[in-house]
Amino acid sequence: MASKTATSDAIAFDDHVDAIYGAAIDVGRWPAVLDGIAQQCGARGAMIMTASPDRMRWTASPGIAEVVDAFFAEGWHLTGGRADRLIADHHPGFCVETDYVDADALRQMPVQSDFLEPHGMVGGAGSLFQGLPDDACILTVEGCQTHDRARAAVPFLDRLRPHLGRALTIAAAVRARMDDAVLDALSLAGVAAAVITRDGRHHACNAEFEHAFASGATIAPITRAMRFRDQRLQAAVEEVRSTGVLPGGRSIPLDLQWRGYPAAAHMIPLIRGARDYFGSDGVLIVLASAGNVSIPGADLLRLMFDLTPAEARLTRSLLEGLTISDAARRHGVTTATARRQLASVFAKTGINRQGDLVRTLSGLGAGFGAP
Incomplete structure (x- = not known):
């Protein structure tokens, strides 16, 4: 029985390794790979953060993606914490928060008390990896129920770490070139x-x-x-x-x-x-x-906001200074219909008042002329 369990564990570990190397080149696989690692560790999710002198990127497993986005959007990564400690320590393995900070002191830290714990991210483990050429990569598992549970996952993570290090080094370099390749492709088009x-x-x-x-x-x-x-x-x-x-x-x-x-x-x-x-x-x-050889007479107003022809005609009339009633008469519709069209224009442009609409689009009439 013990032998059979050990064999199953070995197969599971090999599956993780295969998935990690697959994600080294096909970076779109990382969220699923991170999710598998997190499940093995009893965590809610896992994430990778890659920092270089001119950019910072992150990828997270689906279960914590929104929380991770909020973490960076709200600037919590700038408050200091695990990342700084990992970079300063250079420990060649995974660490948990309580390796550096007493549990009571940790709970007093704003990032822990005001963000991580309210989002169910109590315990976690992380490690630092050297990327190419100047990238620093940090992989963390997040949302273990306790710090002890996170510590229990460290042996498994340390076994994966050499494979993660090699794969993350390649993946960081691939990501760094993907944006240039996409922009170059757009340029060719x-x-x-x-x-x-x-x-x-x-x-x-x-x-x-x-x-x-x-x-x-x-x-x-x-x-x-x-x-x-x-x-x-x-x-x-x-x-x-x-x-x-x-x-x-x-x-x-x-x-x-x-x-x-x-x-x-x-x-x-x-x-x-x-x-x-x-x-x-x-x-x-x-x-x-506004130039489009496939759509003769295309105008910028419709191009920008996907307005219907009737909505574009109404908006052009308002830009000319007509009232909503005068614009309705010009185009042979009721004032109620014109108001419904204007409400749709507001929804599509993200502008809530007629005066703001006119001010935003004024001065660009050359692009809004009728076909």
């Missing part, structure tokens, strides 16, 4: 795109994006902070910098023309799997213009 980090720094951009903005964008030489002359786009970048997030994405009319047409910037938050592909937890910026 004629798409102008850039990525900024959640603190507003330049992460990557392709040649199409550089050409579109020419002198309309600058990158600070030391901080790498990204600044745009376009006030609306810069305001969105400042929002990302101050809050670390851009909920739901954003489409912004720009004060520039691209390929002879008024342009818009689609800002897409990089979360979940997209974060792995672009090697950043920030925002993807993609330029779009």
Whole structure:
């Protein structure tokens, strides 16, 4: 019986090793791999954080992904704690919190009392790995019921550690190149795109994006902070910098023309799997213009916000200064119908008042002209 159990454990361990090496190249597999490791340890989940001089990335198993996102979004990683202790110690194995801090003192730490414990993340274990060329990788299992339970998982984790170290070294290098490869592919397709980090720094951009903005964008030489002359786009970048997030994405009319047409910037938050592909937890910026050979007469207003033709006509009339009643008469609909269309426009643009809508879109009428 004992021999059969040992054989089963060996098979389970080999399965973990195979999965780890598979994720070294196919980095999209890491969430499932981390989930398997966490289950073996009796933990809620596991995560990888990779830090380099110009970026920070993380991947978590599905069960704790939202908690981990909140941890970084709320800035708890900046308060000091396990990561700092692991980096300072350089211990060639997994450690638990109570290896460094007494359990009573640990409970008094704000990150523990105000975030980790309320989210059910009481005990955990982690280890530091050297990446390529300047990456530091930390893998942690999170949400063990007690610190003793986390400590009991250390022997298993230490057995996995050599395999994890080799795989994470390769995976960090793969991730660091994936964002460049995707942007290059977009450039070949004629798409102008850039990525900024959640603190507003330049992460990557392709040649199409550089050409579109020419002198309309600058990158600070030391901080790498990204600044745009376009006030609306810069305001969105400042929002990302101050809050670390851009909920739901954003489409912004720009004060520039691209390929002879008024342009818009689609800002897409990089979360979940997209974060792995672009090697950043920030925002993807993609330029779009009203020019479209497949849709003659396409206008920027519909392009940006996916308005129906009736909604676009109503919005153009409001931009001309007409009241909602006058716009309804112009287009042969009732005022009630026009108000319903305007409500839909509000929902699609994220703007809640007619005056704000006009102010936001004013000055861009050349791109909004009727076909």
